[in-house]
Amino acid sequence: MVTSRSLPKDLIARVDDLVDADTVRLVDLFKDIHRNPELGFEEIRTARLIEKALQNLGFDVTKGIGKTGIAATFRNGPGPVVMYRADMDANAVREETGLDYASTVTASREDGTQVPVGHMCGHDAHVTWLIGMANALVAVRDEWSGTVVLIGQPAEELITGAQAMLDDGLYNFIPTPDVLIGLHTAPGPVGMVINPPGTRMAGTDQVDVHFHGVGGHGSMPHKAKDPVRMAAQAALDFTSLVPRTVEPNATAVVSVGSIQAGTDNNVIPSEALVKVNLRWFEPHVREALLGGIRTASESIARAAGMGDDELPDLVLKGASPPLVNTPDLAEAMSASLREIIGAENVVTDMPAVTGSEDAHMLRGPHTDLPFNYLLVGVAAPEVFLDALSRGELVPYYPHNPNYVVDLAAIGFGTKIAAYSVLGLLDPR
Structure with a gap:
C-alpha cells in the first residue's frame, strides 16, 4: 500500500x-x-x-x-x-x-x-x-x-x-x-x-419529481387538477420526512432546491417539477428517504384526483456514497x-x-x-x-x-x- x-x-x-x-x-x-x-x-x-x-x-x-x-x-x-x-x-x-x-x-x-x-x-x-x-x-x-x-x-x-x-x-x-x-x-x-x-x-442523491396535472383557466380551478398545489404540498412533506422516517440518532437532510411550473398568472399548468436533494450516511436512511419521497408524491397526486397512470415520475440524477x-x-x-x-x-x-x-x-x-x-x-x-x-x-x-x-x-x-x-x- x-x-x-x-x-x-x-x-x-x-x-x-x-x-x-x-x-x-x-x-x-x-x-x-x-x-x-x-x-x-x-x-x-x-x-x-x-x-x-x-x-x-x-x-x-x-x-x-x-x-x-x-x-x-x-x-x-x-x-x-x-x-x-x-x-x-x-x-x-x-x-x-x-x-x-x-x-x-x-x-x-x-x-x-x-x-x-x-x-x-x-x-x-x-x-x-x-x-x-x-x-x-x-x-x-x-x-x-x-x-x-x-x-x-x-x-x-x-x-x-x-x-x-x-x-x-x-x-x-x-x-x-x-x-x-x-x-x-x-x-x-x-x-x-x-x-x-x-x-x-455525506452521501447524496439528486432527485427530480415530475408531477402531472390537468391545466386550466385560473378563474376555474375546479376544472383543473393543479400540479402547482401538488408541488407545494410535496415541498412541505419532503422536508418533514427526516423527523418522521429517520431514527433520531441518525443524520439526514432533505432539501428542496427548486419548484418549476407554469409561466402565466392566469393559467394553471399541466405539470410541475420539484428538485430535491438528499444527504445521508447510512444506506438504510437513503432507502427510507427515497421511499418516503415516492410515497408522499403518489399520495399527493392521488388526493388531487390523478389516476394510476398519471402518478409522478421520479428521476434519480446524480448520486454519490x-x-x-x-x-x-x-x-x-x-x-x-x-x-x-x-x-x-x-x-x-x-x-x-x-x-x-x-x-x-x-x-x-x-x-x-x-x-x-x-x-x-x-x-x-x-x-x-x-x-x-x-x-x-x-x-x-x-x-x-x-x-x-x-x-x-x-x-x-x-x-x-x-x-x-x-x-x-x-x-x-
Missing part, C-alpha cells in the same frame, strides 16, 4: 521557491478562471486551460472524457501511480463579493432559462492549484520517481462528473493508480489544512504535513459534514484504492477571526454569494498539493 513519506527540507525549500516565483502567474490565472466560470459539462474554456498548461509541461493529455474532462499522465520512472483530482465547474449563483474580478457571467440552461454563474465553491482555486502543482512537480522531477495522473473533472456540483468520466472509459486512457487524492477549499483561515481520517462527507478517507493514508499524510506547516495547522479531529462530493467515485472498479481528501483554508485570517468574534464558526459557506478565496490561498494551496503528491511518490 502506498503511504505518505516525510519530505527532505531541501525539497520543501525547492517547492516553496518554485511556487513563490510562480505565484503572480497563478493569481492571474485564478482571477481569469474566476471571471469566466462555467457550469457542469460546459467547462470548455477551463478544460482548455488545463490541457494547454499540462501539455506544455510534457504531460500526455487526453481531453473530452465525460464530455469536458481531462486526464493527464506524467511518467518519471518506476514507482507508484498517484492520481490527483481537481473539479472545474461553477455554481448557478450570482456573485456578490464586490471583487474587481467578480463574475458577471450568465448562462442558458437546457430549458432555456438564464442563470447567473459564479465560482462560489472554490473550484477555480482547485484548477489553479492543479496547474501550479504540476509545474512544481516537473521542475523537481530529479527528486522523485513514479507516475502522476492529474484529473480535471467536470460537473462535481451535479454529482455526475466522476461517473461520466468512468462511463466514457477513463481507465482506457490512464494507468491504474495506486492512490487517489484531492483538495477542496474550506472557509477556515489560510494556513490551515483539515484532514481527519474516516467518514468525512459517503466520502471516507482511508485512515492509514490520512494519518500518514497529516504526519507529513505537520512537519512542514506545523502541527497546530493540521486539524485531524473534526466531525463529518453533510456536504457531499464525488471525487472518490473516480476509483471506479478499483474499489479498494486508498483515498484521501484534504480541505485547505482559504479565508483571510482576519476575516476568519472576525467571524469567530461574532460567534460564527466561519465567515461564509460554500455556495454563498459572498464566498471568497483569499489570494494568499493560491500559493498556499499549490504548495499543499505539491507536498501531498510528492509525499506519495518514491524518492530518487
Whole structure:
C-alpha cells in the first residue's frame, strides 16, 4: 500500500521557491478562471486551460472524457501511480463579493432559462492549484520517481462528473493508480489544512419529481387538477420526512432546491417539477428517504384526483456514497504535513459534514484504492477571526454569494498539493 513519506527540507525549500516565483502567474490565472466560470459539462474554456498548461509541461493529455474532462499522465520512472483530482465547474449563483474580478457571467440552461454563474465553491482555486502543482512537480522531477495522473473533472456540483468520466472509459486512457487524492477549499483561515481520517462527507442523491396535472383557466380551478398545489404540498412533506422516517440518532437532510411550473398568472399548468436533494450516511436512511419521497408524491397526486397512470415520475440524477478517507493514508499524510506547516495547522479531529462530493467515485472498479481528501483554508485570517468574534464558526459557506478565496490561498494551496503528491511518490 502506498503511504505518505516525510519530505527532505531541501525539497520543501525547492517547492516553496518554485511556487513563490510562480505565484503572480497563478493569481492571474485564478482571477481569469474566476471571471469566466462555467457550469457542469460546459467547462470548455477551463478544460482548455488545463490541457494547454499540462501539455506544455510534457504531460500526455487526453481531453473530452465525460464530455469536458481531462486526464493527464506524467511518467518519471518506476514507482507508484498517484492520481490527483481537481473539479472545474461553477455554481448557478450570482456573485456578490464586490471583487474587481467578480463574475458577471450568465448562462442558458437546457430549458432555456438564464442563470447567473459564479465560482462560489472554490473550484477555480482547485484548477489553479492543479496547474501550479504540476509545474512544481516537473521542475523537481530529479527528486522523485513514479507516475502522476492529474484529473480535471467536470460537473462535481451535479454529482455526475466522476461517473461520466468512468462511463466514457477513463481507465482506457490512464494507468491504474495506486492512490487517489484531492483538495477542496474550506472557509477556515489560510494556513490551515483539515484532514481527519474516516467518514468525512455525506452521501447524496439528486432527485427530480415530475408531477402531472390537468391545466386550466385560473378563474376555474375546479376544472383543473393543479400540479402547482401538488408541488407545494410535496415541498412541505419532503422536508418533514427526516423527523418522521429517520431514527433520531441518525443524520439526514432533505432539501428542496427548486419548484418549476407554469409561466402565466392566469393559467394553471399541466405539470410541475420539484428538485430535491438528499444527504445521508447510512444506506438504510437513503432507502427510507427515497421511499418516503415516492410515497408522499403518489399520495399527493392521488388526493388531487390523478389516476394510476398519471402518478409522478421520479428521476434519480446524480448520486454519490459517503466520502471516507482511508485512515492509514490520512494519518500518514497529516504526519507529513505537520512537519512542514506545523502541527497546530493540521486539524485531524473534526466531525463529518453533510456536504457531499464525488471525487472518490473516480476509483471506479478499483474499489479498494486508498483515498484521501484534504480541505485547505482559504479565508483571510482576519476575516476568519472576525467571524469567530461574532460567534460564527466561519465567515461564509460554500455556495454563498459572498464566498471568497483569499489570494494568499493560491500559493498556499499549490504548495499543499505539491507536498501531498510528492509525499506519495518514491524518492530518487
